[in-house]
Amino acid sequence: xxxxxxxxxxxxKVQTVxxxxxxxxxxxxxxxxxxxxxxxxxxxxxxxxDIGWWCSGFYPGVLWQVYEATEDTLFRNLAVKHTLPLAxxxxxxxxxxxxxxxxSSFGKMALDCHSERSEGISPETILARxxxxxxxxxxxxxxxxxxxxxxxxxIPVIIDNMMNLDLLMVYGDRTxxxxxxxxxxxxxxxxDGTTWHLVDYADDGSILGKxxxxxxxxxxxxxxxxAWALYGYAQMAQREREAGNEALGQQFYEVAAKLEGWMxxxxxxxxxxxxxxxxxxxxxxxxxxxxxxxxxxxxxxxGCPADDPALAMAGRILRTLAxxxxxxxxxxxGGFLLKHSVGNLPGRSEVDVPLTYADYYFLEALHLLxxxx
Ligand code: GLY
Numbered sequence: 001x002x003x004x005x006x007x008x009x010x011x012x013k014v015q016t017v018x019x020x021x022x023x024x025x026x027x028x029x030x031x032x033x034x035x036x037x038x039x040x041x042x043x044x045x046x047x048x049x050d051i052g053w054w055c056s057g058f059y060p061g062v063l064w065q066v067y068e069a070t071e072d073t074l075f076r077n078l079a080v081k082h083t084l085p086l087a088x089x090x091x092x093x094x095x096x097x098x099x100x101x102x103x104s105s106f107g108k109m110a111l112d113c114h115s116e117r118s119e120g121i122s123p124e125t126i127l128a129r130x131x132x133x134x135x136x137x138x139x140x141x142x143x144x145x146x147x148x149x150x151x152x153x154x155i156p157v158i159i160d161n162m163m164n165l166d167l168l169m170v171y172g173d174r175t176x177x178x179x180x181x182x183x184x185x186x187x188x189x190x191x192d193g194t195t196w197h198l199v200d201y202a203d204d205g206s207i208l209g210k211x212x213x214x215x216x217x218x219x220x221x222x223x224x225x226x227a228w229a230l231y232g233y234a235q236m237a238q239r240e241r242e243a244g245n246e247a248l249g250q251q252f253y254e255v256a257a258k259l260e261g262w263m264x265x266x267x268x269x270x271x272x273x274x275x276x277x278x279x280x281x282x283x284x285x286x287x288x289x290x291x292x293x294x295x296x297x298x299x300x301x302x303g304c305p306a307d308d309p310a311l312a313m314a315g316r317i318l319r320t321l322a323x324x325x326x327x328x329x330x331x332x333x334g335g336f337l338l339k340h341s342v343g344n345l346p347g348r349s350e351v352d353v354p355l356t357y358a359d360y361y362f363l364e365a366l367h368l369l370x371x372x373x
Contacts, residue, residue, distance in 0.1 A: 001315070002371045004322050009069045011330055012337055012363065016066055019059065019335025020078055022046045034085045040343070040353045041334030051086050054097035058356035060086070061104030062337075064112065065363040076112070080119055083109050087121065090129050096137060096147045099164025102130040104360060107167070124171070131172025134164060138176045142205035143183040145176070147198075154208055155201040159188055159225045162232025169239045178248065181236050185255045188229075193258035194221040194277075195229045214344050221277035223287035224342075226263060230256050230294035237301055253301055260298055263291070264309055271317035272326070275342040282351070285326050286341040286358035292317040292365035304370070314365060315373050321362055328354070338362055 023036045026048070037056040039049040049056060060082040067075035083105040089098060110123040137145045139155060147158045162184060168177035187207060188195050197212040215222025233256035240249030267273055272288035274280055295310035295317075302308060320326065326338050333339060336354030343350025 001318075001369055001373045004319065005069075005366045005369075005371075008322055008327065008337070008363070008366055009066065011327060012062070012066050012359075013070065013072075013075075014330040015328065015333070015335045015337055016059075016063055016075065016078065018331050019046070020082075022335055023048070034088050037082075037085075038335070038356055040350050040355055041336055042350075042353055046334040051088055051101070052092070052094070054095075054100055055356045056086055056089075057083075057101040057104035057106075058360040061108055061360045062356070062363060064105075064108035065360070065367065067112075069363075069367070080109070083123075084119065084121065087126055090126065090133070093149070094130075094133055095149050096134065096145060096158075096161045096164050098130050098134050099167035102127055103164075103167050103170075106130075107170075127167065127171040131167045131170075134167055135173045135176045138180070139201075139203075139205075141203060142201045143179045144201060144205070145180045153198070153200040154203070156198055157184065157188075157201060158198050158213075159184070159195045159232070160228045162236070163228050165232065166235055166239070169236070174239075174243075177236070178240075181233070181252060185233075185251070189255065189259075190219075193262040195225055195259065197222050197225045214346060216276040216278050216346075220279075221262075223273040223275055223277060223284050224290065226259060226277070227273075227287045227290035227294060230259055230263070231290055231297065233259075234294055234297035234301060238297060241301070253298075256294070256298060260295070260310060264313060267291075267313065270320040271313055272320050275345055282342055282345070283340055284342040285321060285338045286343075286355050286361070288317045288321055289338070289358050289361035289365055292321075293361050293368060296365060296368040300368070311370075311373065314369060318362075318365055318369060 019038055034051045037049045038059045039047045060079055063075050063079035067079055086105050106123040106126045144157050147156050147161050165177035187199050196210040197214055199210050200208040202208050212218045212222050233252045237249045237253040266277055272283045275282050275284040292314040295314040299308045299311045326340055333354055337359040339354055340352055341355040341358045345351050
C-alpha cells in the first residue's frame with residue numbers, strides 16, 4: 001500500500017501543477033481567480049466555475065493534501081493561492097455547501113502547522129464566520145438545516161448536507177449539527193438502511209415528500225448519496241466520541257453501520273460502485289473514493305481490527321482507482337487524478353468525467369489506509 005500511495009502522490013504532484021498552469025493560462029483581468037475553480041474536463045477542455053459552485057474548495061484541498069504528503073512548499077504556495085479566493089464566499093449569499101467549500105480549503109489551511117503563517121488572514125476566523133452563516137440556515141420548527149435556496153421544494157434537505165456539519169462541529173454551534181443529524185436519521189432512511197436523496201419538509205417539520213433527484217429512481221440507492229451518508233454519520237460519531245458523548249456517538253455509528261451492512265455485499269468485485277446501486281452501466285469513481293473514506297472511518301471507530309470487511313473493501317476500491325482504468329496518465333485529463341465519475345446523470349450533467357471531489361476523497365482515503373494493508 002505504501003508503494004501504491006507513493007505512486008499516486010507522484011501522479012498528483014504532476015497533475016496539480018499541470019492544472020495550475022492550465023488555470024494560469026486563462027487568467028485575465030476579466031477572469032480573475034474567483035472564477036477559475038476547476039470543475040471538470042470535458043471534450044479536451046478544462047471546465048471551470050466561480051467560487052460559488054459547491055466544489056470550489058476541493059482543488060485547494062487536493063493541493064493541501066499533496067503538501068501534507070510531500071512537505072514540498074511548492075504545494076503549500078499553490079494551496080494558499082487557490083484557497084484565498086474562497087474568502088469571497090463570506091461576502092455573498094451561500095447555501096448548505098459552505099461546509100464543503102470552506103472545510104476542504106480553509107479547514108486544511110487551519111490544520112497546517114508546519115509553516116509560519118504569512119498570508120495575513122486567519123483561517124479560523126473565516127471558518128467561524130462560515131459556521132455562523134451555516135447555522136443561520138437552521139429551521140427550529142423542523143429541527144433541520146435547509147439545503148438548497150429558492151427551488152421547487154418548500155424546505156429541501158439532501159443527504160449530502162451531512163457532510164457540511166463538520167464545519168459546525170469544529171468551528172460553530174455543534175448543537176445545531178447534532179439536531180440536524182438526529183432529524184435526518186429519523187426521516188431520511190429507509191427500513192433497509194439506505195437513504196433517500198431529498199426530504200422536503202413543511203414549515204412545521206412535517207414531511208411533504210421524499211425523492212432521489214440525482215439517482216435512478218426515488219426508491220433506488222444513489223451511490224454518492226449512500227457514500228455521503230456513510231461518511232457523514234461516521235464523522236459525527238467520531239466527533240461525539242472525541243467529546244466524550246458516547247451514547248450520541250453510538251447512535252450515529254449505528255445509522256452508518258446499518259447502511260454499511262447493506263452496501264458491502266452489493267458492491268462490484270473491484271469495489272467501485274455503479275452510479276446507482278440499481279444500475280449496471282456507469283461506475284462512479286467519486287462515490288468509490290468517498291465510500292473508501294467512509295469504510296476506513298468505520299473501521300477506525302471499531303478500533304482498527306485487521307480482519308474488518310470494510311477495511312478490505314476500502315483496499316479493493318483504492319487499488320482499483322489506482323489502476324490505469326481510473327488513474328490518469330500524467331499531463332492528461334485536465335490535471336485531474338481520476339477518470340470516470342458521475343455528477344448528475346438524470347440532470348445530464350458531468351457524466352463519466354473527472355471531478356474534483358473524486359480526487360480529494362481519493363487522496364484522503366489513501367492517507368487513512370494503513371501502510372501494511
Ligand atoms: N451535491 C453533492 C453531490 O452531487 O454529490
